[in-house]
Amino acid sequence: MNDMMLLAREITKREKETGKNPERFGGFISRISKAEIHIHVESLMTAADLLKLNGKYGLYPDCKTEKALKEALGIKKIADLSEMIEQFLTIQSFIKEEDDFSLIGDSILPYMKRNNIFYLEGHLAVSSFVKRGFDFRRMMTSLDASLEEIARTEGRETGILIDVSRTFGPENAMNNLNLLLDYLSSVKKSRILGIGLGGAEKSGEPVLYREVFEKARKAGLRHVAHAGEESPYTQIYDTLEYLKPERIGHGISAFQNETLMDELAASGMPLEICPTSNLLTKTFATRMEDHPIAALMSRGIMVTLNTDDPLLFEVELNREYAQVYSHTELGLDDMITLLLNTVKATFMEEEAKDRLLARITGEITEELANFK
Ligand SMILES: [Zn+2]
Known part of the structure:
Protein backbone atom coordinates (compact mmCIF):
# COMPACT_ATOMS: atom_id res chain seq x y z
CA MET A 1 0.00 0.00 0.00
CA ASN A 2 1.34 3.42 -0.85
CA ASP A 3 1.79 6.36 1.52
CA MET A 4 -1.37 8.09 0.37
CA MET A 5 -3.56 5.09 1.19
CA LEU A 6 -1.77 4.50 4.51
CA LEU A 7 -2.49 8.07 5.53
CA ALA A 8 -6.11 7.79 4.30
CA ARG A 9 -6.56 4.63 6.41
CA GLU A 10 -5.17 6.41 9.43
CA ILE A 11 -7.56 9.34 9.00
CA THR A 12 -10.46 6.92 8.44
CA LYS A 13 -9.59 5.11 11.65
CA ARG A 14 -9.56 8.40 13.51
CA GLU A 15 -12.89 9.41 11.97
CA LYS A 16 -14.43 6.19 13.23
CA GLU A 17 -13.76 7.46 16.74
CA THR A 18 -14.38 11.17 16.33
CA GLY A 19 -17.11 11.01 13.69
CA LYS A 20 -17.02 12.01 10.06
CA ASN A 21 -16.55 15.59 8.95
CA PRO A 22 -18.92 16.08 5.98
CA GLU A 23 -18.03 19.74 5.59
CA ARG A 24 -14.31 19.03 5.27
CA PHE A 25 -15.06 16.14 2.92
CA GLY A 26 -17.27 18.39 0.75
CA GLY A 27 -14.39 20.80 0.25
CA PHE A 28 -11.94 17.98 -0.38
CA ILE A 29 -14.02 16.21 -3.00
CA SER A 30 -14.84 19.39 -4.89
CA ARG A 31 -11.12 20.18 -5.27
CA ILE A 32 -10.07 16.74 -6.52
CA SER A 33 -10.06 16.06 -10.28
CA LYS A 34 -12.46 13.30 -11.20
CA ALA A 35 -13.71 10.94 -13.88
CA GLU A 36 -17.27 9.81 -14.44
CA ILE A 37 -18.29 6.89 -16.64
CA HIS A 38 -22.03 6.34 -16.28
CA ILE A 39 -24.09 9.35 -17.21
CA HIS A 40 -26.77 9.94 -19.85
CA TYR A 57 -42.38 25.06 -28.82
CA GLY A 58 -45.11 25.72 -26.23
CA LEU A 59 -45.00 22.15 -24.92
CA TYR A 60 -46.29 23.00 -21.45
CA PRO A 61 -47.86 26.43 -22.07
CA ASP A 62 -48.69 27.03 -18.39
CA CYS A 63 -45.11 26.48 -17.21
CA LYS A 64 -43.24 29.76 -17.09
CA THR A 65 -40.58 28.92 -14.51
CA GLU A 66 -38.04 26.11 -14.06
CA LYS A 67 -39.82 25.09 -10.89
CA ALA A 68 -43.20 24.83 -12.58
CA LEU A 69 -41.72 22.86 -15.46
CA LYS A 70 -39.92 20.41 -13.16
CA GLU A 71 -43.17 19.99 -11.28
CA ALA A 72 -45.08 19.28 -14.49
CA LEU A 73 -42.44 16.75 -15.58
CA GLY A 74 -42.57 15.04 -12.18
CA ILE A 75 -38.81 15.38 -11.61
CA LYS A 76 -37.74 13.20 -8.65
CA LYS A 77 -41.29 11.87 -8.26
CA ILE A 78 -40.91 8.62 -10.18
CA ALA A 79 -42.28 5.31 -8.86
CA ASP A 80 -39.76 3.03 -10.59
CA LEU A 81 -37.29 2.62 -13.46
CA SER A 82 -40.05 2.36 -16.11
CA GLU A 83 -41.47 5.72 -15.06
CA MET A 84 -37.98 7.18 -15.11
CA ILE A 85 -37.49 5.98 -18.68
CA GLU A 86 -40.81 7.58 -19.69
CA GLN A 87 -39.56 10.81 -18.17
CA PHE A 88 -36.24 10.47 -20.00
CA LEU A 89 -38.06 10.08 -23.33
CA THR A 90 -40.16 13.16 -22.51
CA ILE A 91 -37.01 15.19 -21.89
CA GLN A 92 -35.60 13.98 -25.22
CA SER A 93 -38.83 15.05 -26.92
CA PHE A 94 -38.08 18.69 -26.01
CA ILE A 95 -35.46 18.51 -28.74
CA LYS A 96 -37.81 18.93 -31.67
CA GLU A 97 -35.44 19.94 -34.43
CA GLU A 98 -31.93 18.91 -35.39
CA ASP A 99 -30.77 22.45 -34.67
CA ASP A 100 -31.65 21.94 -30.99
CA PHE A 101 -29.50 18.82 -30.78
CA SER A 102 -26.28 20.79 -30.21
CA LEU A 103 -27.73 21.80 -26.81
CA ILE A 104 -26.74 18.34 -25.58
CA GLY A 105 -23.12 18.74 -26.63
CA ASP A 106 -23.07 22.25 -25.18
CA SER A 107 -24.32 21.04 -21.80
CA ILE A 108 -21.41 18.64 -21.17
CA LEU A 109 -18.63 21.11 -20.35
CA PRO A 110 -20.52 23.17 -17.72
CA TYR A 111 -21.33 19.96 -15.84
CA MET A 112 -17.69 18.81 -16.01
CA LYS A 113 -16.50 22.17 -14.71
CA ARG A 114 -19.03 22.28 -11.88
CA ASN A 115 -17.81 18.90 -10.67
CA ASN A 116 -14.13 19.19 -11.52
CA ILE A 117 -14.39 16.28 -13.97
CA PHE A 134 -33.04 13.02 -37.20
CA ASP A 135 -30.01 12.29 -39.35
CA PHE A 136 -27.62 10.04 -37.40
CA ARG A 137 -24.51 11.31 -39.13
CA ARG A 138 -25.36 14.94 -38.50
CA MET A 139 -26.06 14.21 -34.82
CA MET A 140 -22.72 12.45 -34.40
CA THR A 141 -20.87 15.15 -36.32
CA SER A 142 -22.37 17.81 -34.05
CA LEU A 143 -21.53 15.85 -30.93
CA ASP A 144 -17.97 15.07 -32.04
CA ALA A 145 -17.45 18.78 -32.76
CA SER A 146 -18.61 19.69 -29.22
CA LEU A 147 -16.29 17.09 -27.68
CA GLU A 148 -13.34 18.22 -29.78
CA GLU A 149 -13.97 21.79 -28.63
CA ILE A 150 -13.96 20.68 -24.96
CA ALA A 151 -10.59 18.97 -25.48
CA ARG A 152 -9.10 21.86 -27.45
CA THR A 153 -10.16 24.69 -25.18
CA GLU A 154 -10.21 23.00 -21.76
CA GLY A 155 -7.91 19.97 -22.05
CA ARG A 156 -10.72 17.77 -20.72
CA LEU A 161 -21.31 5.26 -25.88
CA ILE A 162 -24.35 4.93 -28.09
CA ASP A 163 -27.21 3.40 -26.14
CA GLU A 171 -33.90 -5.02 -34.42
CA ASN A 172 -33.78 -1.36 -33.49
CA ALA A 173 -30.61 -1.99 -31.47
CA MET A 174 -28.92 -3.60 -34.48
CA ASN A 175 -30.01 -0.66 -36.62
CA ASN A 176 -28.40 1.75 -34.14
CA LEU A 177 -25.17 -0.26 -34.20
CA ASN A 178 -25.12 -0.30 -38.00
CA LEU A 179 -25.64 3.46 -38.12
CA LEU A 180 -22.73 3.90 -35.73
CA GLY A 196 -24.19 0.57 -24.24
CA LEU A 197 -27.39 -1.30 -23.49
CA GLY A 198 -29.80 0.83 -21.48
CA GLY A 199 -33.57 1.04 -21.13
CA ALA A 200 -36.05 -0.90 -19.02
CA GLU A 201 -34.18 -3.94 -17.70
CA LYS A 202 -37.38 -5.94 -17.35
CA SER A 203 -38.35 -5.41 -20.96
CA GLY A 204 -35.43 -7.12 -22.65
CA GLU A 205 -33.49 -10.20 -21.68
CA PRO A 206 -29.77 -9.89 -22.43
CA GLU A 214 -21.02 -9.84 -30.90
CA LYS A 215 -20.95 -7.58 -33.91
CA ALA A 216 -19.82 -4.57 -31.87
CA ARG A 217 -17.07 -6.63 -30.22
CA LYS A 218 -15.81 -7.94 -33.55
CA ALA A 219 -15.73 -4.39 -34.88
CA GLY A 220 -13.50 -3.38 -31.96
CA LEU A 221 -16.06 -1.13 -30.27
CA ARG A 222 -16.22 -0.63 -26.53
CA HIS A 223 -19.33 -2.26 -25.06
CA VAL A 224 -21.10 -1.96 -21.73
CA ALA A 225 -24.52 -2.99 -20.47
CA HIS A 226 -26.94 -1.96 -17.75
CA ALA A 227 -28.05 -4.83 -15.51
CA GLY A 228 -29.09 -5.32 -11.93
CA GLU A 229 -30.57 -1.92 -11.10
CA GLU A 230 -34.09 -3.35 -11.01
CA SER A 231 -33.46 -6.89 -12.21
CA PRO A 232 -32.32 -9.70 -9.90
CA TYR A 233 -28.72 -10.94 -9.84
CA THR A 234 -29.56 -13.65 -12.40
CA ALA A 254 -25.11 -8.71 -7.20
CA PHE A 255 -25.35 -8.36 -3.41
CA GLN A 256 -28.06 -11.06 -3.52
CA ASN A 257 -25.59 -13.77 -4.44
CA GLU A 258 -22.33 -14.65 -2.71
CA THR A 259 -20.92 -16.61 -5.65
CA LEU A 260 -21.58 -13.81 -8.11
CA MET A 261 -19.91 -11.27 -5.80
CA ASP A 262 -16.83 -13.48 -5.58
CA GLU A 263 -16.75 -13.92 -9.35
CA LEU A 264 -17.09 -10.18 -9.98
CA ALA A 265 -14.27 -9.50 -7.52
CA ALA A 266 -12.01 -12.13 -9.08
CA SER A 267 -12.57 -10.91 -12.63
CA THR A 283 -35.91 -1.67 -6.26
CA PHE A 284 -33.18 -2.63 -3.79
CA ALA A 285 -32.96 0.36 -1.44
CA THR A 286 -34.69 3.66 -0.81
CA ARG A 287 -32.25 5.12 1.74
CA MET A 288 -28.53 5.67 1.22
CA GLU A 289 -27.95 3.90 4.56
CA ASP A 290 -29.38 0.70 3.02
CA HIS A 291 -27.59 0.88 -0.34
CA PRO A 292 -25.39 -2.18 -0.99
CA ILE A 293 -22.38 -0.13 -2.19
CA ALA A 294 -20.37 -0.76 0.98
CA ALA A 295 -21.16 -4.49 0.92
CA LEU A 296 -20.01 -4.75 -2.70
CA MET A 297 -16.80 -2.84 -2.03
CA SER A 298 -15.96 -4.87 1.04
CA ARG A 299 -16.09 -8.00 -1.16
CA GLY A 300 -13.30 -6.51 -3.27
CA ILE A 301 -15.50 -5.66 -6.27
CA MET A 302 -14.29 -2.85 -8.54
CA VAL A 303 -16.97 -0.27 -7.74
CA THR A 304 -17.07 3.10 -9.50
CA LEU A 305 -19.23 6.10 -8.55
CA ASN A 306 -21.46 7.97 -10.98
CA THR A 307 -24.67 10.02 -11.26
CA ASP A 308 -26.64 8.46 -14.17
CA ASP A 309 -29.07 11.36 -14.75
CA PRO A 310 -28.26 14.74 -13.18
CA LEU A 311 -31.34 16.53 -14.51
CA LEU A 312 -33.88 13.83 -13.63
CA PHE A 313 -32.45 12.99 -10.22
CA GLU A 314 -31.18 16.49 -9.38
CA VAL A 315 -27.78 15.06 -8.62
CA GLU A 316 -24.21 16.20 -9.25
CA LEU A 317 -21.08 14.09 -8.94
CA ASN A 318 -19.57 16.07 -6.05
CA ARG A 319 -22.81 15.70 -4.13
CA GLU A 320 -23.02 12.00 -4.89
CA TYR A 321 -19.60 11.46 -3.28
CA ALA A 322 -20.65 13.58 -0.30
CA GLN A 323 -23.89 11.62 0.15
CA VAL A 324 -22.12 8.26 0.05
CA TYR A 325 -19.48 9.47 2.51
CA SER A 326 -22.05 10.92 4.91
CA HIS A 327 -24.69 8.19 4.83
CA THR A 328 -22.88 4.88 4.40
CA GLU A 329 -20.21 3.13 6.42
CA LEU A 330 -17.62 3.88 3.72
CA GLY A 331 -14.75 6.00 4.98
CA LEU A 332 -12.37 8.49 3.43
CA ASP A 333 -10.09 5.64 2.27
CA ASP A 334 -13.02 4.01 0.45
CA MET A 335 -13.94 7.31 -1.19
CA ILE A 336 -10.39 7.54 -2.53
CA THR A 337 -10.69 3.99 -3.83
CA LEU A 338 -13.90 5.02 -5.64
CA LEU A 339 -12.16 8.03 -7.17
CA LEU A 340 -9.28 5.92 -8.46
CA ASN A 341 -11.43 2.95 -9.54
CA THR A 342 -13.54 5.23 -11.70
CA VAL A 343 -10.47 6.42 -13.58
CA LYS A 344 -9.07 2.90 -13.90
CA ALA A 345 -12.37 1.65 -15.37
CA THR A 346 -12.49 4.30 -18.12
CA PHE A 347 -11.81 3.56 -21.76
CA MET A 348 -9.01 6.12 -21.87
CA GLU A 349 -5.74 5.12 -23.49
CA GLU A 350 -3.35 3.73 -20.88
CA GLU A 351 -0.95 6.65 -21.02
CA ALA A 352 -3.68 9.26 -20.54
CA LYS A 353 -5.20 7.15 -17.79
CA ASP A 354 -1.87 6.98 -15.95
CA ARG A 355 -1.48 10.73 -16.27
CA THR A 365 -1.77 13.50 -1.16
CA GLU A 366 -1.54 17.26 -0.92
CA GLU A 367 -5.08 17.53 0.54
CA LEU A 368 -4.55 14.79 3.11
CA ALA A 369 -1.59 16.62 4.57
CA ASN A 370 -4.09 19.27 5.74
CA PHE A 371 -6.37 16.73 7.44
CA LYS A 372 -5.33 17.38 11.00
ZN1 LIG B 1 -27.89 4.51 -16.84
Whole structure:
Protein backbone atom coordinates (compact mmCIF):
# COMPACT_ATOMS: atom_id res chain seq x y z
CA MET A 1 0.00 0.00 0.00
CA ASN A 2 1.34 3.42 -0.85
CA ASP A 3 1.79 6.36 1.52
CA MET A 4 -1.37 8.09 0.37
CA MET A 5 -3.56 5.09 1.19
CA LEU A 6 -1.77 4.50 4.51
CA LEU A 7 -2.49 8.07 5.53
CA ALA A 8 -6.11 7.79 4.30
CA ARG A 9 -6.56 4.63 6.41
CA GLU A 10 -5.17 6.41 9.43
CA ILE A 11 -7.56 9.34 9.00
CA THR A 12 -10.46 6.92 8.44
CA LYS A 13 -9.59 5.11 11.65
CA ARG A 14 -9.56 8.40 13.51
CA GLU A 15 -12.89 9.41 11.97
CA LYS A 16 -14.43 6.19 13.23
CA GLU A 17 -13.76 7.46 16.74
CA THR A 18 -14.38 11.17 16.33
CA GLY A 19 -17.11 11.01 13.69
CA LYS A 20 -17.02 12.01 10.06
CA ASN A 21 -16.55 15.59 8.95
CA PRO A 22 -18.92 16.08 5.98
CA GLU A 23 -18.03 19.74 5.59
CA ARG A 24 -14.31 19.03 5.27
CA PHE A 25 -15.06 16.14 2.92
CA GLY A 26 -17.27 18.39 0.75
CA GLY A 27 -14.39 20.80 0.25
CA PHE A 28 -11.94 17.98 -0.38
CA ILE A 29 -14.02 16.21 -3.00
CA SER A 30 -14.84 19.39 -4.89
CA ARG A 31 -11.12 20.18 -5.27
CA ILE A 32 -10.07 16.74 -6.52
CA SER A 33 -10.06 16.06 -10.28
CA LYS A 34 -12.46 13.30 -11.20
CA ALA A 35 -13.71 10.94 -13.88
CA GLU A 36 -17.27 9.81 -14.44
CA ILE A 37 -18.29 6.89 -16.64
CA HIS A 38 -22.03 6.34 -16.28
CA ILE A 39 -24.09 9.35 -17.21
CA HIS A 40 -26.77 9.94 -19.85
CA VAL A 41 -25.75 13.13 -21.61
CA GLU A 42 -29.30 14.22 -22.47
CA SER A 43 -29.68 14.58 -18.73
CA LEU A 44 -26.89 17.15 -18.66
CA MET A 45 -29.26 19.68 -20.14
CA THR A 46 -30.49 21.91 -17.37
CA ALA A 47 -34.01 22.93 -16.39
CA ALA A 48 -33.13 26.33 -17.88
CA ASP A 49 -32.40 24.65 -21.25
CA LEU A 50 -35.75 22.86 -21.11
CA LEU A 51 -37.54 26.08 -20.21
CA LYS A 52 -36.08 27.72 -23.32
CA LEU A 53 -37.24 24.85 -25.52
CA ASN A 54 -40.60 24.96 -23.77
CA GLY A 55 -40.90 28.63 -24.70
CA LYS A 56 -39.90 27.89 -28.29
CA TYR A 57 -42.38 25.06 -28.82
CA GLY A 58 -45.11 25.72 -26.23
CA LEU A 59 -45.00 22.15 -24.92
CA TYR A 60 -46.29 23.00 -21.45
CA PRO A 61 -47.86 26.43 -22.07
CA ASP A 62 -48.69 27.03 -18.39
CA CYS A 63 -45.11 26.48 -17.21
CA LYS A 64 -43.24 29.76 -17.09
CA THR A 65 -40.58 28.92 -14.51
CA GLU A 66 -38.04 26.11 -14.06
CA LYS A 67 -39.82 25.09 -10.89
CA ALA A 68 -43.20 24.83 -12.58
CA LEU A 69 -41.72 22.86 -15.46
CA LYS A 70 -39.92 20.41 -13.16
CA GLU A 71 -43.17 19.99 -11.28
CA ALA A 72 -45.08 19.28 -14.49
CA LEU A 73 -42.44 16.75 -15.58
CA GLY A 74 -42.57 15.04 -12.18
CA ILE A 75 -38.81 15.38 -11.61
CA LYS A 76 -37.74 13.20 -8.65
CA LYS A 77 -41.29 11.87 -8.26
CA ILE A 78 -40.91 8.62 -10.18
CA ALA A 79 -42.28 5.31 -8.86
CA ASP A 80 -39.76 3.03 -10.59
CA LEU A 81 -37.29 2.62 -13.46
CA SER A 82 -40.05 2.36 -16.11
CA GLU A 83 -41.47 5.72 -15.06
CA MET A 84 -37.98 7.18 -15.11
CA ILE A 85 -37.49 5.98 -18.68
CA GLU A 86 -40.81 7.58 -19.69
CA GLN A 87 -39.56 10.81 -18.17
CA PHE A 88 -36.24 10.47 -20.00
CA LEU A 89 -38.06 10.08 -23.33
CA THR A 90 -40.16 13.16 -22.51
CA ILE A 91 -37.01 15.19 -21.89
CA GLN A 92 -35.60 13.98 -25.22
CA SER A 93 -38.83 15.05 -26.92
CA PHE A 94 -38.08 18.69 -26.01
CA ILE A 95 -35.46 18.51 -28.74
CA LYS A 96 -37.81 18.93 -31.67
CA GLU A 97 -35.44 19.94 -34.43
CA GLU A 98 -31.93 18.91 -35.39
CA ASP A 99 -30.77 22.45 -34.67
CA ASP A 100 -31.65 21.94 -30.99
CA PHE A 101 -29.50 18.82 -30.78
CA SER A 102 -26.28 20.79 -30.21
CA LEU A 103 -27.73 21.80 -26.81
CA ILE A 104 -26.74 18.34 -25.58
CA GLY A 105 -23.12 18.74 -26.63
CA ASP A 106 -23.07 22.25 -25.18
CA SER A 107 -24.32 21.04 -21.80
CA ILE A 108 -21.41 18.64 -21.17
CA LEU A 109 -18.63 21.11 -20.35
CA PRO A 110 -20.52 23.17 -17.72
CA TYR A 111 -21.33 19.96 -15.84
CA MET A 112 -17.69 18.81 -16.01
CA LYS A 113 -16.50 22.17 -14.71
CA ARG A 114 -19.03 22.28 -11.88
CA ASN A 115 -17.81 18.90 -10.67
CA ASN A 116 -14.13 19.19 -11.52
CA ILE A 117 -14.39 16.28 -13.97
CA PHE A 118 -11.50 15.82 -16.39
CA TYR A 119 -12.74 12.70 -18.13
CA LEU A 120 -16.39 11.92 -18.79
CA GLU A 121 -17.87 8.95 -20.58
CA GLY A 122 -21.55 9.33 -21.32
CA HIS A 123 -24.37 7.44 -22.97
CA LEU A 124 -26.48 8.93 -25.72
CA ALA A 125 -29.79 7.23 -26.47
CA VAL A 126 -30.31 7.79 -30.17
CA SER A 127 -33.41 5.65 -30.84
CA SER A 128 -36.09 8.27 -30.27
CA PHE A 129 -34.19 10.84 -32.36
CA VAL A 130 -33.62 8.40 -35.23
CA LYS A 131 -37.28 7.38 -35.13
CA ARG A 132 -38.28 11.01 -35.46
CA GLY A 133 -36.18 11.36 -38.59
CA PHE A 134 -33.04 13.02 -37.20
CA ASP A 135 -30.01 12.29 -39.35
CA PHE A 136 -27.62 10.04 -37.40
CA ARG A 137 -24.51 11.31 -39.13
CA ARG A 138 -25.36 14.94 -38.50
CA MET A 139 -26.06 14.21 -34.82
CA MET A 140 -22.72 12.45 -34.40
CA THR A 141 -20.87 15.15 -36.32
CA SER A 142 -22.37 17.81 -34.05
CA LEU A 143 -21.53 15.85 -30.93
CA ASP A 144 -17.97 15.07 -32.04
CA ALA A 145 -17.45 18.78 -32.76
CA SER A 146 -18.61 19.69 -29.22
CA LEU A 147 -16.29 17.09 -27.68
CA GLU A 148 -13.34 18.22 -29.78
CA GLU A 149 -13.97 21.79 -28.63
CA ILE A 150 -13.96 20.68 -24.96
CA ALA A 151 -10.59 18.97 -25.48
CA ARG A 152 -9.10 21.86 -27.45
CA THR A 153 -10.16 24.69 -25.18
CA GLU A 154 -10.21 23.00 -21.76
CA GLY A 155 -7.91 19.97 -22.05
CA ARG A 156 -10.72 17.77 -20.72
CA GLU A 157 -11.46 14.46 -22.40
CA THR A 158 -14.73 12.73 -23.16
CA GLY A 159 -16.13 9.63 -24.79
CA ILE A 160 -19.64 8.65 -25.85
CA LEU A 161 -21.31 5.26 -25.88
CA ILE A 162 -24.35 4.93 -28.09
CA ASP A 163 -27.21 3.40 -26.14
CA VAL A 164 -28.56 0.81 -28.58
CA SER A 165 -31.45 0.48 -26.08
CA ARG A 166 -33.53 -2.49 -25.05
CA THR A 167 -36.69 -0.32 -24.90
CA PHE A 168 -37.29 -0.66 -28.67
CA GLY A 169 -36.20 -4.26 -29.25
CA PRO A 170 -33.21 -6.03 -30.83
CA GLU A 171 -33.90 -5.02 -34.42
CA ASN A 172 -33.78 -1.36 -33.49
CA ALA A 173 -30.61 -1.99 -31.47
CA MET A 174 -28.92 -3.60 -34.48
CA ASN A 175 -30.01 -0.66 -36.62
CA ASN A 176 -28.40 1.75 -34.14
CA LEU A 177 -25.17 -0.26 -34.20
CA ASN A 178 -25.12 -0.30 -38.00
CA LEU A 179 -25.64 3.46 -38.12
CA LEU A 180 -22.73 3.90 -35.73
CA LEU A 181 -20.42 1.60 -37.67
CA ASP A 182 -21.28 3.43 -40.86
CA TYR A 183 -20.50 6.80 -39.23
CA LEU A 184 -17.23 5.60 -37.70
CA SER A 185 -16.05 4.13 -41.01
CA SER A 186 -16.36 7.57 -42.58
CA VAL A 187 -14.43 9.70 -40.06
CA LYS A 188 -10.74 9.79 -39.19
CA LYS A 189 -11.21 10.52 -35.53
CA SER A 190 -14.20 10.22 -33.24
CA ARG A 191 -14.89 10.26 -29.53
CA ILE A 192 -17.85 7.93 -30.03
CA LEU A 193 -16.28 4.83 -28.53
CA GLY A 194 -18.90 2.12 -28.73
CA ILE A 195 -22.25 0.96 -27.44
CA GLY A 196 -24.19 0.57 -24.24
CA LEU A 197 -27.39 -1.30 -23.49
CA GLY A 198 -29.80 0.83 -21.48
CA GLY A 199 -33.57 1.04 -21.13
CA ALA A 200 -36.05 -0.90 -19.02
CA GLU A 201 -34.18 -3.94 -17.70
CA LYS A 202 -37.38 -5.94 -17.35
CA SER A 203 -38.35 -5.41 -20.96
CA GLY A 204 -35.43 -7.12 -22.65
CA GLU A 205 -33.49 -10.20 -21.68
CA PRO A 206 -29.77 -9.89 -22.43
CA VAL A 207 -29.80 -12.93 -24.76
CA LEU A 208 -31.90 -10.92 -27.26
CA TYR A 209 -28.96 -8.56 -27.76
CA ARG A 210 -26.26 -11.18 -28.13
CA GLU A 211 -25.78 -10.62 -31.86
CA VAL A 212 -25.61 -6.85 -31.49
CA PHE A 213 -22.85 -7.18 -28.90
CA GLU A 214 -21.02 -9.84 -30.90
CA LYS A 215 -20.95 -7.58 -33.91
CA ALA A 216 -19.82 -4.57 -31.87
CA ARG A 217 -17.07 -6.63 -30.22
CA LYS A 218 -15.81 -7.94 -33.55
CA ALA A 219 -15.73 -4.39 -34.88
CA GLY A 220 -13.50 -3.38 -31.96
CA LEU A 221 -16.06 -1.13 -30.27
CA ARG A 222 -16.22 -0.63 -26.53
CA HIS A 223 -19.33 -2.26 -25.06
CA VAL A 224 -21.10 -1.96 -21.73
CA ALA A 225 -24.52 -2.99 -20.47
CA HIS A 226 -26.94 -1.96 -17.75
CA ALA A 227 -28.05 -4.83 -15.51
CA GLY A 228 -29.09 -5.32 -11.93
CA GLU A 229 -30.57 -1.92 -11.10
CA GLU A 230 -34.09 -3.35 -11.01
CA SER A 231 -33.46 -6.89 -12.21
CA PRO A 232 -32.32 -9.70 -9.90
CA TYR A 233 -28.72 -10.94 -9.84
CA THR A 234 -29.56 -13.65 -12.40
CA GLN A 235 -29.75 -10.93 -15.07
CA ILE A 236 -26.19 -9.92 -14.25
CA TYR A 237 -25.15 -13.52 -14.89
CA ASP A 238 -27.06 -13.53 -18.20
CA THR A 239 -25.51 -10.21 -19.19
CA LEU A 240 -22.01 -11.51 -18.51
CA GLU A 241 -22.68 -14.71 -20.41
CA TYR A 242 -24.44 -13.37 -23.51
CA LEU A 243 -23.11 -9.83 -23.91
CA LYS A 244 -19.60 -10.11 -22.43
CA PRO A 245 -19.59 -6.41 -21.51
CA GLU A 246 -16.47 -4.57 -20.38
CA ARG A 247 -18.39 -3.00 -17.51
CA ILE A 248 -21.78 -3.47 -15.86
CA GLY A 249 -24.06 -0.45 -15.45
CA HIS A 250 -25.28 -0.51 -11.83
CA GLY A 251 -25.08 -4.24 -11.04
CA ILE A 252 -26.22 -3.62 -7.48
CA SER A 253 -28.39 -6.76 -7.27
CA ALA A 254 -25.11 -8.71 -7.20
CA PHE A 255 -25.35 -8.36 -3.41
CA GLN A 256 -28.06 -11.06 -3.52
CA ASN A 257 -25.59 -13.77 -4.44
CA GLU A 258 -22.33 -14.65 -2.71
CA THR A 259 -20.92 -16.61 -5.65
CA LEU A 260 -21.58 -13.81 -8.11
CA MET A 261 -19.91 -11.27 -5.80
CA ASP A 262 -16.83 -13.48 -5.58
CA GLU A 263 -16.75 -13.92 -9.35
CA LEU A 264 -17.09 -10.18 -9.98
CA ALA A 265 -14.27 -9.50 -7.52
CA ALA A 266 -12.01 -12.13 -9.08
CA SER A 267 -12.57 -10.91 -12.63
CA GLY A 268 -12.18 -7.22 -11.75
CA MET A 269 -15.41 -6.43 -13.61
CA PRO A 270 -16.22 -2.77 -12.89
CA LEU A 271 -19.69 -1.88 -11.61
CA GLU A 272 -20.87 1.60 -12.51
CA ILE A 273 -22.85 2.45 -9.40
CA CYS A 274 -25.16 5.47 -9.30
CA PRO A 275 -26.62 5.46 -5.77
CA THR A 276 -29.18 8.28 -6.08
CA SER A 277 -30.58 6.67 -9.23
CA ASN A 278 -30.84 3.34 -7.43
CA LEU A 279 -32.65 4.94 -4.50
CA LEU A 280 -35.14 6.82 -6.67
CA THR A 281 -35.92 3.78 -8.81
CA LYS A 282 -36.46 2.02 -5.48
CA THR A 283 -35.91 -1.67 -6.26
CA PHE A 284 -33.18 -2.63 -3.79
CA ALA A 285 -32.96 0.36 -1.44
CA THR A 286 -34.69 3.66 -0.81
CA ARG A 287 -32.25 5.12 1.74
CA MET A 288 -28.53 5.67 1.22
CA GLU A 289 -27.95 3.90 4.56
CA ASP A 290 -29.38 0.70 3.02
CA HIS A 291 -27.59 0.88 -0.34
CA PRO A 292 -25.39 -2.18 -0.99
CA ILE A 293 -22.38 -0.13 -2.19
CA ALA A 294 -20.37 -0.76 0.98
CA ALA A 295 -21.16 -4.49 0.92
CA LEU A 296 -20.01 -4.75 -2.70
CA MET A 297 -16.80 -2.84 -2.03
CA SER A 298 -15.96 -4.87 1.04
CA ARG A 299 -16.09 -8.00 -1.16
CA GLY A 300 -13.30 -6.51 -3.27
CA ILE A 301 -15.50 -5.66 -6.27
CA MET A 302 -14.29 -2.85 -8.54
CA VAL A 303 -16.97 -0.27 -7.74
CA THR A 304 -17.07 3.10 -9.50
CA LEU A 305 -19.23 6.10 -8.55
CA ASN A 306 -21.46 7.97 -10.98
CA THR A 307 -24.67 10.02 -11.26
CA ASP A 308 -26.64 8.46 -14.17
CA ASP A 309 -29.07 11.36 -14.75
CA PRO A 310 -28.26 14.74 -13.18
CA LEU A 311 -31.34 16.53 -14.51
CA LEU A 312 -33.88 13.83 -13.63
CA PHE A 313 -32.45 12.99 -10.22
CA GLU A 314 -31.18 16.49 -9.38
CA VAL A 315 -27.78 15.06 -8.62
CA GLU A 316 -24.21 16.20 -9.25
CA LEU A 317 -21.08 14.09 -8.94
CA ASN A 318 -19.57 16.07 -6.05
CA ARG A 319 -22.81 15.70 -4.13
CA GLU A 320 -23.02 12.00 -4.89
CA TYR A 321 -19.60 11.46 -3.28
CA ALA A 322 -20.65 13.58 -0.30
CA GLN A 323 -23.89 11.62 0.15
CA VAL A 324 -22.12 8.26 0.05
CA TYR A 325 -19.48 9.47 2.51
CA SER A 326 -22.05 10.92 4.91
CA HIS A 327 -24.69 8.19 4.83
CA THR A 328 -22.88 4.88 4.40
CA GLU A 329 -20.21 3.13 6.42
CA LEU A 330 -17.62 3.88 3.72
CA GLY A 331 -14.75 6.00 4.98
CA LEU A 332 -12.37 8.49 3.43
CA ASP A 333 -10.09 5.64 2.27
CA ASP A 334 -13.02 4.01 0.45
CA MET A 335 -13.94 7.31 -1.19
CA ILE A 336 -10.39 7.54 -2.53
CA THR A 337 -10.69 3.99 -3.83
CA LEU A 338 -13.90 5.02 -5.64
CA LEU A 339 -12.16 8.03 -7.17
CA LEU A 340 -9.28 5.92 -8.46
CA ASN A 341 -11.43 2.95 -9.54
CA THR A 342 -13.54 5.23 -11.70
CA VAL A 343 -10.47 6.42 -13.58
CA LYS A 344 -9.07 2.90 -13.90
CA ALA A 345 -12.37 1.65 -15.37
CA THR A 346 -12.49 4.30 -18.12
CA PHE A 347 -11.81 3.56 -21.76
CA MET A 348 -9.01 6.12 -21.87
CA GLU A 349 -5.74 5.12 -23.49
CA GLU A 350 -3.35 3.73 -20.88
CA GLU A 351 -0.95 6.65 -21.02
CA ALA A 352 -3.68 9.26 -20.54
CA LYS A 353 -5.20 7.15 -17.79
CA ASP A 354 -1.87 6.98 -15.95
CA ARG A 355 -1.48 10.73 -16.27
CA LEU A 356 -4.91 11.40 -14.76
CA LEU A 357 -4.30 8.85 -12.00
CA ALA A 358 -0.98 10.48 -11.15
CA ARG A 359 -2.57 13.92 -11.09
CA ILE A 360 -5.42 12.78 -8.80
CA THR A 361 -3.04 10.93 -6.51
CA GLY A 362 -0.91 14.06 -6.25
CA GLU A 363 -3.92 16.22 -5.43
CA ILE A 364 -5.20 13.79 -2.80
CA THR A 365 -1.77 13.50 -1.16
CA GLU A 366 -1.54 17.26 -0.92
CA GLU A 367 -5.08 17.53 0.54
CA LEU A 368 -4.55 14.79 3.11
CA ALA A 369 -1.59 16.62 4.57
CA ASN A 370 -4.09 19.27 5.74
CA PHE A 371 -6.37 16.73 7.44
CA LYS A 372 -5.33 17.38 11.00
ZN1 LIG B 1 -27.89 4.51 -16.84
